[in-house]
Amino acid sequence: MVNYSTCPDNELILLLKEGNDAAFREIYLRYDKLLYLYAYKKLRNREEAKDVVQDVFTWLLNNRTEIYLTGNLSGYLYKAVLHKIFDIFKHKGIIRKYAESGEHHIEINPTETDYLIREKDIAALIEREIAAMPSKMREIYILKRKNFLSTKEIAEQLRISEHTVSTQLKRALKHLRVKLGILVYILWIMKM
DSSP, X not given: OOOGGGSOHHHHHHHHHTTOHXXXXXXXXXXXXXXXXXXXXXXXXXXXHHHHHHHHHHHHHHTGGGOOOSSOHHHHXXXXXXXXXXXXXXXXXXXXXXXXXXXXXXXXXXXXXXXXXXXXXXXXXXXXXXHTSOHHHHHHHHHHHTSOOOHHHXXXXXXXXXHHHHHHHHHHHHHHHHHHOHHHHHHHHHHO
């Protein structure tokens, strides 16, 4: 049985072209949330961002046999989302203003995909929020999430009660959910 989560993008595309639904599901899981964040950043409208991403994946599924990639899959998907966003702006009559802002320009480097860039951006954002936590909360959080210590081990090391450790961890996770937004928080938790 194929483990699709470890398949590189180019293999997933080949499987998708052959009609493999599991390959499509993996592509969707791999890029759905990142494409949504990208679309939302440009559109600042949750429903429009969801619609754009859904349209791109619907098109991908319906046209899977005709897909021909000259670059990487992530670049292809981000460009498809960007074209959909341009269509929305065009219909709203503000394409000129947006084009002049220069925010639409993306470069696709085949060796470093947009996926990795966004992952780094999210990781940097998370690290900033961890650094902004109160010192004891931050220390407990790092011992749990980065050093993989149990609640009991943290309590023993810091000479505090397990209840205090649990409370601080709950507060740390709430802090991250509030500061990062639920979508980024879920993406980050899924990576752990």
